[in-house]
Amino acid sequence: MKSENYSLMNLEKLNIQEEMNYSCDTMLHIYPTVNMDYSVLTDREKSILDKVIMKFSAYRAKDIVEYMHKEKAYTETRPGEIIPFSLAKEIRKF
Numbered sequence: 001m002k003s004e005n006y007s008l009m010n011l012e013k014l015n016i017q018e019e020m021n022y023s024c025d026t027m028l029h030i031y032p033t034v035n036m037d038y039s040v041l042t043d044r045e046k047s048i049l050d051k052v053i054m055k056f057s058a059y060r061a062k063d064i065v066e067y068m069h070k071e072k073a074y075t076e077t078r079p080g081e082i083i084p085f086s087l088a089k090e091i092r093k094f
Contacts, residue, residue: 015031
């Protein structure tokens with residue numbers, strides 16, 4: 001797995017495991033962190049997380065990848081290129 005993929009996961013206190021998917025590709029899986037202190041999040045941030053959880057809770061990894069690959073941030077960058085945060089404003093509504 002490319003090292004830049006790991007830099008995306010360089011966030012404090014995340015429980016991240018490297019795993020192989022169904023087609024033997026390496027992927028990073030983010031698991032819930034035990035005893036995580038969510039009090040640092042604002043009500044707005046919690047609301048956003050709740051919406052994301054509701055939208056994607058029944059999705060499989062493959063479904064999420066397919067959904068993500070339709071986003072402007074993905075379609076307008078070349079493979080291996082870092083996606084600029086400015087494209088976060090272009091995420092489709094759900």
